[in-house]
Amino acid sequence: MRWMVYGVSGFTGELVARLAVERGERPVLAGRSAEKVGPLARELGLEHRVFALGDAAGALGDVDVVAHCAGPFSATSRPMVDACLATGTHYLDITGEIDVFEAVAARDREARDAxxxxxxxxxxxxxxxxxxxxxxxxxxxxxxxxxxxxxTGGGASAGTARTAVEGSAFGGRARVDGVIRTVPLAHRRRVAHFRDRPRAVGAIPWGDVSTAHRSTGIPNVTTFTPLPALLGRLQPLAAPLLRTPWAQRVGRDLAGRVAGPDERTRRTTGCEVFGEVWDADGNRFRAALSGPNAYDLTADSVVEAVHRLPAVPPGAHTPSSAFGSDYVRALDGVVVSGPTAAR
Structure with missing residues (x-):
């Protein structure tokens, strides 16, 4: 099987490429800049291709799977999906953007037909x-x-920072009665019972507002992370300024200077996840997991997913609809607790 990593000049794309080689894989490396893609490909002894997203269809004809790692996905996902549908190439990416998940899900029928x-x-x-x-x-x-x-611990990459800048002006989002709605940032606060310790968290817009509903059918979904209460109060006041082209440009420029966590930082930091469900009768269940640094988990998951993808039925999927809920247990360093009944 021939597969490609597109966006290897970015922090996560390079991590994916290096991990793939460590595991004996030989993906094709690709991106928009010969000056950035070529040196890494020569170092790793891999084939490389240079093309803009508008020309992607011409570069994917002999590629079975493309791992798309070049964000922001609000701008880059659609042209790569177009090219994959045109060439019969399976597509995966590392987005966390709600609107991108919604846009890709809307192409389910096209994907099945292709x-x-x-x-x-x-x-x-x-x-x-x-x-x-x-x-x-x-x-x-x-x-x-x-x-x-x-x-998560260890800090962000430039790509993650740029995406955060793009979304900073628009407040929160949650799924309410099956519909994605705009809500104030941190409109809900609660305690999350992570595996390491409980933490106070506030509501934020996160990709699961889109995907969790498709994976589970649960109509009400809210996503959280540790968030100062003051930030939720200040965001509506700052939003008009944050939406201006000037503020977005300055924010993107600053984000571009973020280097991402180095190997030592990634090795000594990790991630925690907590989930809770309840029903109309008051029944509750909780689960939690601990894992490695979020960027290492991402690279591991991409390399693992590539070889599972051809066995998945055609169409638009979420991770659990493609590989099952236990997929995360196959990733290095992940420990899951639960689900268990809760009061």
């Missing part, structure tokens, strides 16, 4: 949370509400 698997969010966004959601749904089939929370 015999192509579309699988966005195969990194930390949203593999561990999506799998926990599916485990909880299995434990409580009557669940009507789902809360998911996460915490």
């Amino acid at each position: 015999g192509v698997v579309l699988l966005p969010g195969i990194g930390f966004d949203v593999v561990p949370t999506d799998c926990v959601a599916a485990m909880l749904k299995r434990a409580l089939p009557t669940a009507t509400h789902l809360d998911l929370a996460f915490v």
Whole structure:
């Protein structure tokens, strides 16, 4: 099988490429800049291709799977999906953007007709949370509400920072009665019972607002992370400024200077995920997991998913709908607790 990593000049794309080689894989490396893609390909002894996304169809004809790692996916996902549908190439990416998940899901029929698997969010966004959601749904089939929370250590990459800048002006989002709605940032606060210790968390917009509903059918989904209460109060006041082209440009420029966590930092930091469901009768179940640094989990998941993808039925998928709720247990360093009944 021939597969490609597109976006290897970015932090996560390079991690994926290096991990693949460590595991004896030989993906084709690709991106938009010969000056950035070529040196890494020569170092790793791999074939490389240079092309803009508008020309992707011409470069994917002999590729079975593309791992798309070049964000922001709000701009890059659609042209790569177009190319994959045109060439019969399976697609996965590492987005965490709600609107991207929704856009890819809307192309389910096209993907089925083309015999192509579309699988966005195969990194930390949203593999561990999506799998926990599916485990909880299995434990409580009557669940009507789902809360998911996460915490990560080690800092962000430039790509993650740019995506955060793009979304900073728009407040929060949650799924309410099956519909994605705009809500104030941190409109809900609660305690999340992570495996290491309980933490206070506030509601944020996260990819599971889209994907968890598709994975579980649960109509009410809220996502959380540790968030100062003051930030929720200040965001509506700052939003008009944050939406201006000037503020977005400055934010992207600053984000571009973020280097991402080095190997030592990644080795000494990890991630935590917590989920809770409940139903109309007051039944509750909880689950939690601990894992490695979010970027290492992402690279591991991409390399693992590539070889599982051809066995997945064509169409648009979430991680758990493609590989099952226990997929996350196959990733290095992940430990799951639960689901267990809660009061």
